[in-house]
Amino acid sequence: MIPYGRHEVTPEDIENVIKVLSLDFLTQGPQVPRFEQIVGDYCGAQNAIAVNSATSALHIACLALGLGPGDHLWTSPITFVASANCALYCGAEVNFVDIDPRTYNLCPNALEHKLIAAEKEGRLPKIVVPVHMCGQPCDMQAIQTLGHKYGFKIIEDASHAIGGKYQREPVGNGRYSDITVFSFHPVKIITTGEGGMALTNDIELANRMTLLRSHGITRDPALMTHAPDGAWYYQQIDLGFNYRLTDIQAALGVSQMTRLDEYVSRRHALAKRYDALLADLPLIRPWQHPAGHSAFHLYVIRIQGKRIRRTYAEVFQMLRAQGVGVNLHYIPVHTQPYYRRLGFKLGDFPQAEQYYAEAMSLPLYVTITEAEQDKVVRLLTEALTS
Numbered sequence: 611m612i613p614y615g616r617h618e619v620t621p622e623d624i625e626n627v628i629k630v631l632s633l634d635f636l637t638q639g640p641q642v643p644r645f646e647q648i649v650g651d652y653c654g655a656q657n658a659i660a661v662n663s664a665t666s667a668l669h670i671a672c673l674a675l676g677l678g679p680g681d682h683l684w685t686s687p688i689t690f691v692a693s694a695n696c697a698l699y700c701g702a703e704v705n706f707v708d709i710d711p712r713t714y715n716l717c718p719n720a721l722e723h724k725l726i727a728a729e730k731e732g733r734l735p736k737i738v739v740p741v742h743m744c745g746q747p748c749d750m751q752a753i754q755t756l757g758h759k760y761g762f763k764i765i766e767d768a769s770h771a772i773g774g775k776y777q778r779e780p781v782g783n784g785r786y787s788d789i790t791v792f793s794f795h796p797v798k799i800i801t802t803g804e805g806g807m808a809l810t811n812d813i814e815l816a817n818r819m820t821l822l823r824s825h826g827i828t829r830d831p832a833l834m835t836h837a838p839d840g841a842w843y844y845q846q847i848d849l850g851f852n853y854r855l856t857d858i859q860a861a862l863g864v865s866q867m868t869r870l871d872e873y874v875s876r877r878h879a880l881a882k883r884y885d886a887l888l889a890d891l892p893l894i895r896p897w898q899h900p901a902g903h904s905a906f907h908l909y910v911i912r913i914q915g916k917r918i919r920r921t922y923a924e925v926f927q928m929l930r931a932q933g934v935g936v937n938l939h940y941i942p943v944h945t946q947p948y949y950r951r952l953g954f955k956l957g958d959f960p961q962a963e964q965y966y967a968e969a970m971s972l973p974l975y976v977t978i979t980e981a982e983q984d985k986v987v988r989l990l991t992e993a994l995t996s
């Protein structure tokens with residue numbers, strides 16, 4: 611099976627991880643701050659907090675921004691469930707903003723309309739979570755302008771987008787948001803096995819997220835309610851979690867970061883190759899907004915039933931049966947049973963639902979060969995035109 615995504619671990623990565631295994635720290639040692647420094651510097655962010663997943667990063671980002679019961683968080687319905695679940699962890703309410711049918715990102719016009727209506731009802735969101743779908747940056751300038759006008763905070767879910775650029779600057783630099791979150795799950799751009807990171811230029815948010823990542827415990831006398839009882843002393847000053855990344859994982863992350871730019875260029879080259887090979891087929895290829903430079907986590911095509919003789923499900927099945935690991939990113943979150951129980955229903959976000967009926971992720975990862983790509987194209991051509 612040619613999978614839709616796959617990590618690359620080199621002999622050098624393995625050596626770097628093995629080295630850590632014979633050192634003094636497997637967790638809470640020097641590798642985590644080193645990884646944070648490298649990612650923070652790469653992105654041009656002042657603070658970076660490594661955690662054990664992007665889901666954890668989203669959770670502590672929401673808490674650091676003060677999200678709680680009675681508050682609202684809005685995100686895109688075309689995302690992994692974690693972008694919405696983080697609000698529910700905090701006891702807040704979730705709602706969605708429909709997507710732009712060209713970029714598949716949260717649509718700023720839809721956002722503005724929803725904000726106008728929400729203001730009248732006194733239900734404005736405290737946080738909006740734009741998701742850089744497939745690695746393509748959202749229209750952050752427009753979203754930030756609305757944030758200033760309507761008073762919401764912004765968490766970029768950049769799980770797909772490390773190494774991408776917006777307005778020629780790295781995603782994660784915090785110019786258009788309060789916090790940016792990355793994922794290092796193996797299918798993403800770089801990996802630590804499981805892992806994530808939250809980046810921010812606000813030192814107070816950084817301090818709060820650092821506390822929340824590790825039980826709400828501090829050893830910093832400046833943060834304590836009274837002077838330390840002694841050298842052994844620590845204080846729990848908030849209710850936090852164990853969301854720490856290990857030194858073993860961080861060592862892998864440090865090693866992977868050396869290839870980030872190469873990875874993104876390779877993904878662009880592969881996407882360009884798909885673009886050329888698929889040009890004459892009855893499908894929609896990924897459209898790229900000129901303001902962004904995607905990290906190309908995913909190559910999503912849209913298949914339109916009226917242009918072919920098979921159904922979407924038939925094409926999907928044919929490809930899977932012949933060893934092509936196509937996938938669907940994502941099932942609209944509001945249509946999941948858990949969210950339907952919260953009151954969402956089919957028809958709520960028509961662009962997202964139309965996208966769901968047509969979208970197919972083709973295999974895209976740095977080690978895919980041209981022969982494998984050709985096989986994907988040949989079988990897809992057969993499925994769409996025979």
Ligand SMILES: *Cc1c(COP(=O)(O)O)cnc(C)c1O
Pocket residue numbers: 662663664665666689690692693741767769770792793794795804805806
């Ligand atoms: C992968 C992903 C997440 C969750 O990442 P984990 O590191 O697995 O917790 C969140 N949001 C999006 C958009 C993702 O693709």
